[in-house]
Structures are given as structure tokens and as C-alpha cells.
Amino acid sequence: MVSEFSKRAISIMKSIPPGKVFTYGRIATLAGDNRAARQIARLLNSCSEKENIPWHRIVNNKGRISLPQGNGYEHQKALLEAEGVIFDERDTIDLRVFLWQPALGDRNQIP
DNA sequence: CAACTGACGATAG
């Protein structure tokens, strides 16, 4: 049995276009639960393999990869860079540019 | 059944 929240979250994650990233909290919010950021992580561990979810496009709200180095960090970074995502000197992604913003019609929002 | 745990977030120092 999969909750509606999970189905929505999975649907959203599978909709993330290449070259863009998304954050846990944002997925949770769009899926209907503002505080379920942690469940997103759990969903990824549970379904990333069989549900065909592009888990590498999911990063935390600071634009950084949450995985520890040596356990997927480098792999995720490589996948993102292969899609055109840029990391700065502190291994941080510029969310102003690479965060997917479906509500804005996929346009970049530059303050 | 209670306690732990975690690919998080926000706030405070």
C-alpha cells in the first residue's frame, strides 16, 4: 500500500528534467506535505531502483549533496555535472539557476 | 510495543 503522498512525490521526482535539481522539502511541499522532507529520502531509498527515479537530481535545500563522500557523493556529482549542473568551490549548486521551478514555467528566477 | 534512525528543515549561536 502506497500513500497518496508517496505517489505524488514519486510522480514529481520523475518529472524533473535533465540539467535541473530539486530539493527534499520542495518535493514534500508540492506533494502536499510541507514537513515530509525526510520521507522523501526514505522514498528514494525504497523506490529509486524499481521506480526509475532520478535520485541524483535530488539535493538538500542548501544546494548540496547530502550523501557522504565515498558512498555515492562522487557518483551523484558526476551524474549532475554530466547534465550540465555546476558545483562551486564548496561543492554547492547554485539553486537560483539549477533548481527546477515548474510553477514558473521552467524559467530561471534570478533575484 | 517502545526506542532508534535517517539522502531533511528551520532556527540559534
Added chain:
DNA sequence: CCTATCGCCAGTT
């Protein structure tokens, strides 16, 4: 910039 805490929910022990 960094670490420290607390809160959240669901799956494991």
C-alpha cells in the same frame, strides 16, 4: 562558514 538542537514521519530493531 560551522556546529548544535528540535521537530517531523515512517520504516526498522
